[in-house]
Amino acid sequence: MPSAPEETDEAKRTDPKTFLANGLQVARSMVLPLLALFYTIRSDGAPLAVLLGIGVALLLAFFALAYVQWYRFTYHVGAEDIRVESGVLARQARAVPYERIQDVSIEQSLIPRLLGLVEVRFETGAGGKDELKLTYLAEKEGERLRELVRERRDGTADTAPVGGEENDGPADEGAPLFAMDTRRVLTFGMFEFSLVVVAAVFAGAQQFEVLLPFDMFDFEEWQRLLAGPGAWLAGLGFAAQVIGAFIAAASLLVIGFATGLIRTALREWGFTLHRTAKGFRRRRGLLTRTDVVMPVHRVQALEIATGFLRRWFGWHSLKLVSLAQDSGNASHVAAPFAKMGEIEPIVREAGFVTPPPELEWQRSSRRFGVDSAVFAGLLFAVIAALLAGLSAAGVFARLDLFIPDVVYIVLVSGAVLFTAEQWILWRKRRHALGDRQLYSAHGVLSPKLDIASRRKLQSVEIAQGPLSRLRGYASLKLGLAGGTLSIEGLPLERARELRRALLASMTESDFSELA
Amino acid sequence: MEERALSSEHDDDGALTPLHPDHIKVLRINALLMLLPVLAGVIVLEIADFAPAGLFAGLYLLVAIFILWRIPRRRYRFKGFAMSGDRLRVVRGLWWHSDTVVPFGRVQHIDVDQGPVQRYYKLATLTLHTAGTHNASVHLPGLLHEEALAMREEIRAHIKRETL
Incomplete structure (x- = not known):
């Protein structure tokens, strides 16, 4: 296999301090169980020296195991893939081709951070479970490896354009696109x-x-x-x-x-979001500092949300829905707590636009609103009616049971509340079809706005249940890489019209031009 | 109830190709295989003899006739697909109706599967996988095996052309 000039062909070990970090971490997680164990043995009357001896022996065993594991773990950065071999008794070998690596993220938790080590994770879109990770490398080596993998990947298969500023080089750091100072973090808190x-x-x-x-x-x-x-x-x-x-x-x-x-x-401590040549680079965290790059061309959709109280102060959050995973979370937070004025530039950089004022918003089917409101209250109303009927028939009196009025009051007000909630939800539910994007807004107390790129959708389904079939409305469920998006309760005709329009923009391009 | 009346427009809402008629037989045999273990239970209940003789057997018979006769036919009637130059549409369900369109340009990979019963009737299931979280795989059962293979080749050729 041909190898790049700066890489030797031999397999490498992770940073030698790794076994120290791993040993310390295992020891830290064992402190409480050990104390509990000692406490029990101690009450049986074992001398302190024996206990200390056991403790030291266990500690040594942890470190010895960590050392052997470190010794048996090797990685090799090849011309086409990264290979990792590991395991003390059973050996595992894994090869991950560069084309399959969606992203490389670097994470530092407390102990490795003190030792100047980082964990490097290669995200393949496998869903977080089987991701390849190297624990731990020196900070510099981690950075170097990340740049190297990105260059190799982009050089081999991923020819999708990454913005217009390819020659900025990897280390460009201008003013952050978005940052949170201490005051902002505390307000958020x-x-x-x-x-x-x-x-x-x-x-x-x-x-x-x-x-x-x-x-x-x-x-x-x-x-x-x-x-x-x-x-x-x-x-x-x-x-x-x-x-x-x-x-x-x-x-x-x-x-x-x-x-x-x-x-x-x-x-969120020290949250900064930079726009680099490769995408959005987000760094945050006080004890565990994470450093994630989200490639711009992989952003499939946006999610702008706010909360019950914070909306009155104008605070919103922005998430990017993307193919790569963010520590088990499908969407990447690009701005957790920001004013709309701060969110808009990020949205623009992601290649999206916030809803223009002339956009034609449409409501869901009125029948859908009526049905969901009626059904929301129905259960409570039925129980109340049942109880009233039974007590009128004298069933409870015969059973020596008494239903206090409070029960009826609770049931009826429950029915009214849930009905009102669904009705208001329906009134607030809107969607719109822009030239390049699909918008969906919903939620009353904490409103949410989803913005999806029309051409980056994967499939379109018109789904109906028994009720919606009788009443002539449908849900439009969209296949979105890394997220879900569905518009509920559309009039059937509108659902079909939307699907036609979306399919027309989807079929203009192939998947390989998107991801 | 005759939902076919809906589909009279052009393009994505147009007429559907029905599945192979043998698909009903496959559905029936699969239903029968599901019903058999229940039969054992019914026999036990009949022997235990704590309800009027024949009650459970009668109920079972009614349910079995419904499941074996009526449901497969109805499921078959409401299933269908439409394949055009650049997309596949798969429709199914009466009460739980679903109408999905997958553009070929979004297909990640394609499976053609045959269960043992399907194999006997030379049928197959075509499955399209997309990168979407919702509808990650869209199944189209009840195709003749050769037809499913031909469809696979056609979709694959399309993907290749687009990628190159």
Whole structure:
């Protein structure tokens, strides 16, 4: 096999510090189980020296194993593919041709970062499970390998044009297309209030209250406990209970906000998005720093979303739907928290446009709106009617059961609420067909806008269920590489019209010109 | 109920080519194979004798006739395809109706599969794979094997021409 001048033909090992990083990571994940184990043995009366001995032996074993694994792992960057051989007892060999590599991403988690190492992942579109990765390489070697693979790939098969600035070279770094400063990250964090964590803490508090020396929901007990230094508080009687409840609620709120802030800061710290010759380059993360390049020509569709509260402040997020995967996530976040004015340039760079004002938006079928509204409330209405009927017939009286009015009130208001929700959803659901793009907007509390390139769609399906068949509407389901896009409840004629138009623009080009 | 009336326009909404009539037989035999294990259960229930004799057997017979006679015919009637110069349209289903068009230019690879029953009747299933997440593979059963192979060649020739 012919080999490029700068590559020797022999297989290489990953960075020698790898075994240290791996060993440390295994050791770190074993600390808690080991402590638990020691605690149990210790209570059986084993001397401390023996325990320490076991600990050291295990630690040595981890590092020895990590070393052997490192020793047996080799990679070879060939002229046509990358080959990796690994395994201590069983050997695995894998070859990945450059043409199949969608992208190369570099990731750094905490321990490798301290050691100056990176994990290099080769994304083949296999869905994340069987991706080839090299753990760990020195930072420089990782960068070099990424550039090398990109050049080889683009040189061999991928002849699709990558923007107009091919001669910028790989290392161009102008002003970022989009960046988030500390203030922005913290503002973002405030909006990421985590209701889930609050619920979990609340549930956890109930679960684990057996571990507490007292019942945390017993306010009298609280008062007794407060009788010492907090006697003045307990003396306030009812006021103390109110204050206690207030403190509990406030601490839950603080936990929710803090979780949101910390999680967001960890993920989004130092977020920058650059437009390089090869595509969008995104770097973010505080402890685990990721560096991902998303080739522009692989962007299939865009997703602009906002949230319940943040929409009133004008904050939106932009995701790129692409063939390559982003740590298990099909779409790449290009701007997690930005004003529309900041999103528009990114959209333009991706080769898309935001909906022009003269675009003709269309609603879904009115019948679809009516049907979904009716069906949303139907279940509750039916249960309410059933209960009312049975109690009128005296069934409950005979069974000695009594249905309080509250039940009816809940059921009826549930029916009304769900019906109203579906109706409003229908009113907000819109789609439009532009010259080059298909737009679909939906959602009331957190509206979402999908923009798909007409020529990059893969297939078009008109789907109908029993109800939509009777009532003459249909869903248009579009095959989109790396994502899903469907427009619900279109009048059948409109669905056909859209399909004709979309197919006309799809058949203009072959897949190989797209991806 | 006669949904064929819908399809009277040109192009992507036009008339469909029906599948090979033997496809009904394949559907029936497959349904029969599904029904057999249930029969064992019914026999056990009849022997156990805790319901009027023949109740389960009668019910089973009714359901079996429906599944073996009526459903395959209806499924066959509402299936169809249309192949033009640059796209394949596959239609199926009465209540759960689906009408999919795949342009040849989006086909990643093509399978022609034959199950054992299909093989007996010299039928095959043509499957087109696309890169889309939705409808990643579109199946068209009930084609004569030679016809499926010919269609595959035609689609492949088209892909090649476009790529070169």
